[in-house]
Amino acid sequence: MSNFWIDYPQVLEELTTVKSIIKKNIKTSEKHFEESIAPFVEQGGKMLRPAFLLLAAKFGEYDEKKMYNLAATIEMLHLATLVHDDIIDDSEMRRGVETIQSKYGKEYAVYVGDFLLCQSVNMISKYDYKMDKMRKISKAIRNICMGEIRQYHFRYIRKVDIRKYIRIISAKTAALFVLSFSIGAEEAGCNESIVRLFGRIGYNIGMAFQVIDDLLDYTGDTEKLGKSAQMDLKQGYYTLPIIFALEEDKNREIANILEKESFDDDDVKKIISLIKKYGGIEKTKKVADRYTKRAFENIDKLPDCESKDILKQIVEKLIHRNY
Incomplete structure (x- = not known):
């Protein structure tokens, strides 16, 4: 797990x-399988989704074992989407370790992702969760898939407008944030208004998170952003910074580069320079700021408690991250 939660020992x-529950649920009679998936699970990440679920649940009746299992379920669902994302993106590294698809092949990685997805659903049956939890989780999975399908459909299309981009990221990223917050609050017995409020909080945090993530591809560490931006551009995935810049690219400076059969590091550097020139960075920051502001406004409406304070601090930390 990353050091993201080091200042919050109880959450950590x-x-x-939660991670120990996940590790328990990936155990099988196939040692080779465990060896292939263990480094990916062990490395972890920020584990935002299970953390948000637990924080939301603390606004109601907090049943530790039940919530830990539910949080593990949500994280395993997220892990499944990451494995499948790496296949689609042909990624070699994830969280500092070689991806499953890179090390073992795409066919094997498909089965690993499917296994994690099935296990996340299977874990719901271990506790007396309400049946509508299955429907909500199924809906979230469907939304994530549709978001990825829409994004794939718009590959290499330089006239993707902002509304289409928002629709894509609201499905592929924000949907699981919404689920994490709302399902935690609902399962803890919070009243309907609090559950809906957490849904709005999850949506706005998820949107801000993805917009900032896309922004970091063009403003982060030079070596890292070069590889990340180049991969997205080569695969025809145009995120908000480049969408904004293309709107102002009257002389087709960016378009001419994108139309090349292949482009090198210098081309990527030129595109990044033009994105900054045409205001793509600043406009994207403003979008992230709007979602962040809405998230804080909604968090302020929650009852005062330690979990509310932690949530505000974490959102602040997320918007100022550089990774």
Whole structure:
């Protein structure tokens, strides 16, 4: 797990428990399988989704074991989407370790992702969760898939407008944030208004998170952003910074580069320079700021407690991250 939660020892301890549940649920009679998936699970990440679920649940009746299992379910669902994303993106590294698809092949990685997805659903049956939890999880999976399908459909299309981009990321990223917050609050017995409020919080945090993630491809560490931006551009995935810049690219400076059969590091550097020139960075920052502001406004409406304070601090930390 990353050091993201190091200043919040109680949350860190709970997420360690959640991870142990995940590790228990990937155990099979096939040692080779466990060896292939263990580094990916062990490396972890920020584990935002299970953490948000637990924080939301603390606004109601907090049943530790039940919530830990539910949080592990949500994280395993997220892990499944990451494995499949790496296949589509042909990614070699994830969280500092070689991806499953790179090390073992795409066919094997498909089965690993499917296994994680099935296990996340299977874990719901271990506790007396309400049946509508299955429907909500199924709906979230469907939204994530549709978001990825829409994004794939718009590959290499330089006239993707902002509304289409928003629709894509609201499905592929924000949907699981919404689910994490709302399902945690609902399962803890929070009243309907609080559950809906957490849904709005999850949506706005998820949107801000993805917009900032796309922004970091063009403003982060030079070596890292070069590889990340180049991969997206080569695969025809145009995110908000380049969408904004293309709107102002009257002389087709960016378009001419994108139309090349292949482009090198210098081309990527030129595109990044033009994105900055045409205001793509600043306009994207403003979009992220709007979603962040809405998230804070909604968080302020929550009852005062330690979890509310932690949530505000974490959102602040997320918007100022550089990774």
